[in-house]
Every structure is written in C-alpha cells, then in structure tokens.
Amino acid sequence: MKTLIVLLVGVCSLAAQIQNIPNTTSAQVRTLLNSNFSYVNTQLGLKAALSHAHIVSDVTGLQAALDGKSSSGHNHDLLYAQLSHVHVVADVTGLQTALDGKASTSHNHDATYAALAHVHLIEGVTGLQTALDGKAATDHNHDSTYAPIAKGVTNGDSHDHNGGDGGQIAHGNLSGIGTNTHAQIDTALTTAATHQANTSNPHSVTKAQVGLGSVPNTDATARANHTGSQLASTISDFSTAALSAVKREIGFAMCANTNCAAADTITIPRNISAATAGTLTKCSVRVGTAPTGSSLTVDVKKNGTTTATVTLTSGSSTGNTTTFISATLAEDDYLIPVITAVGSSVTGKDLHLICTVQ
Numbered sequence: 001m002k003t004l005i006v007l008l009v010g011v012c013s014l015a016a017q018i019q020n021i022p023n024t025t026s027a028q029v030r031t032l033l034n035s036n037f038s039y040v041n042t043q044l045g046l047k048a049a050l051s052h053a054h055i056v057s058d059v060t061g062l063q064a065a066l067d068g069k070s071s072s073g074h075n076h077d078l079l080y081a082q083l084s085h086v087h088v089v090a091d092v093t094g095l096q097t098a099l100d101g102k103a104s105t106s107h108n109h110d111a112t113y114a115a116l117a118h119v120h121l122i123e124g125v126t127g128l129q130t131a132l133d134g135k136a137a138t139d140h141n142h143d144s145t146y147a148p149i150a151k152g153v154t155n156g157d158s159h160d161h162n163g164g165d166g167g168q169i170a171h172g173n174l175s176g177i178g179t180n181t182h183a184q185i186d187t188a189l190t191t192a193a194t195h196q197a198n199t200s201n202p203h204s205v206t207k208a209q210v211g212l213g214s215v216p217n218t219d220a221t222a223r224a225n226h227t228g229s230q231l232a233s234t235i236s237d238f239s240t241a242a243l244s245a246v247k248r249e250i251g252f253a254m255c256a257n258t259n260c261a262a263a264d265t266i267t268i269p270r271n272i273s274a275a276t277a278g279t280l281t282k283c284s285v286r287v288g289t290a291p292t293g294s295s296l297t298v299d300v301k302k303n304g305t306t307t308a309t310v311t312l313t314s315g316s317s318t319g320n321t322t323t324f325i326s327a328t329l330a331e332d333d334y335l336i337p338v339i340t341a342v343g344s345s346v347t348g349k350d351l352h353l354i355c356t357v358q
Contacts, residue, residue, distance in 0.1 A: 248276050252337050252353040259347045260287070260296065260339055269334040278357040280327040284320040285310045288350030291343025298353060299338045302326055310353070314343060329357055 056063050089096050122128050180188075195202060207213055250270055254260065283300050292314050300308040307326045312319040329335075337353045 248278065248357045250276065250335060250355045250357060254337065254339065254351045254353070256350055259349050260342050260351055261347065262339055262342055264339040266336060269336040272329045272331060272333040272335070274331045276357055277329050277331045280308070280324050280329060281356050281358050282320055282322050283308050283310050283353065283355040284318065285312055286318050286352050287312065287348045289346065289348055290315055290317040291346055291348035293343045293345030295341060296343055296348045297341040299340050300355060301336050301338060302329070303333055312348065
C-alpha cells in the first residue's frame, strides 16, 4: 500500500511538471520520467518486502517477555507427585504410629473373653456351691416334720399334733378352740335341727309382730281351694287390677296387595275405649314384601302427634319399638299410623301394625 502511494505521488508530480512546461519535447519528458522513477525507486528501497521476517532482537521487549516463559515441553516433576503414584508407610506422617496402635485383622480375645458358647463348672460360679448346699434335693420330703396328707385322722377326740402318723390329734394342743366340748357342740346342733324343722310357731309370733295386725283372720284354705266367693264389686280396684293384668292389641292393616307409599295412612283413626285404655308397651310392624334400598318407617300418632316410630331396615320384614314419647292411652284418645318412608328400590307391601296395651 505504501509503495502504491509513493508511485502515485511521483506520477502526480511528473504530470504537474509537464503541464507547467509549454511545448515540452519528448527528450524533456523522458528526462522528467527518469528523474521521478529514480525518486520512486529510492523510496521503495526504504521499504521492507511484503513477505519478510524479524529476529527476536528486532522486536522491542520480546526477548525479555520470552525469558519469563517456560518451555512448551516443561513439567513440574520436582514440585508435584505424579497423578498416579504410591506412598510407603514412612511417607505419611504419623501413619506408622497409628498402625502400631491397631490390632491385626486376624486377632481374637480368647485370652480375655470366654467363647460365645461355653459352660461353667460349679466352682466356676462364685457362691453357687454354697447356694446349692442350702437347697434340698428335688425328691426330698418332710415326713419327719409333717404328717402325710394321705394319712387319715382317727379317734378325733384324743389325737395329737405332736408328730407321729397323724392319726391321733388331741384338741388340747390346738389354740382358739373355745370352751365347748364335742358333746356340747353335738347337743347344740341337734337342738338347732329340731327347732328348724318345727313349723308350729315355736316362738309364738303374732300377726301384729310381723306387720299384719289389720289383716282379718280369714280361712286361707277356703280361698286356696276356691270354695269361698266374693263379689268383684266388693273388691277395691278390681277392674283396674284385672285390666292391668290383661294385654290388649290394637291392629292396623295398610297397603294391602299394593306397594306402600310415603304418607300412606288409614281413613278412620282407632278410638280408645275404657276397655282398651292403659299403657302402650310395644308396637310391631310386619310386611309381606320387605323394603330394599332403604328403610321403611311408620309413625304411630296419638291424638295427631307422633308418640312412637317403628323402623324396618332394608331387607327386613319385621320391626318393633318399645320406646314411646307418651305411652299412656286414656279413654277417648285415638291412634293412627302414618308411613313416613319406604324402600328406595322395593317400597314394601302388605303392612300390618299391632300395638300392645297393658
């Protein structure tokens, strides 16, 4: 690029000179050309070839920079260990001392501990012989101290507790026996048995003494054999007592031969008469076809208000309840049943409700 610039400058200078000389001849032009080309060559001689090289010293500071670099084939063998290397024990500080404090991998403690499976002699257990000496043999007995259980006791009035075969035991050697003799005890037992068997009022107890002073002296034999008679009207609370002893049933039939439906009821309520008045004790429901899918429930209403609910669970043909909100039935009260729920799959059919009054 610099050579081209020098050449262009020379040509431009030559052109200016030719232009300034009028009637320039060929010889003059040639002289001018030679002069300018000489200038160009001189300038080109001052330039380096397009392809040239430098030695290290030609570049300022290059040698100093190179002197601060390592050879491309250098290594650090004198400073670092090879990536793959080994050490002897002595190379590791304190390793030999640590190893000296360890046991061999094949060591055992036979000199210190017993084997896991081992046995002991009696003398090998401190105090065992002394403890065994204080025990009796497994087949020992106490025949020299106690009478055998199998021995019978004979002649109970004169036997003793002083050993022997246990056949003779004298009460004189017993404590806490009291002062009564066997004969006195036998007499007392006989007297008690006789008194217990006596049914003729041996103590002369009166009816007043047992709280029956106001009871008339009526022949109980006649009552027991039903030979006597008494008008019911003369017996106080006879009707009440008689009715309370008799169970009456009040029945209802619903959804006969048809599927039951919620809100089903009967047209005419069942009025309570004096004969059926009393206390509700139980209400039972039975169906010919059991409900399925869910329960069937029946409310028992007294005077229009629910007093009990009977539930038949899914698949069940019967159900009952003995729980009542108001169990008393007075004369002129009335009962009426109302179905409040039926089975969701099979509703139930042929329902009968029976309430028991007592």
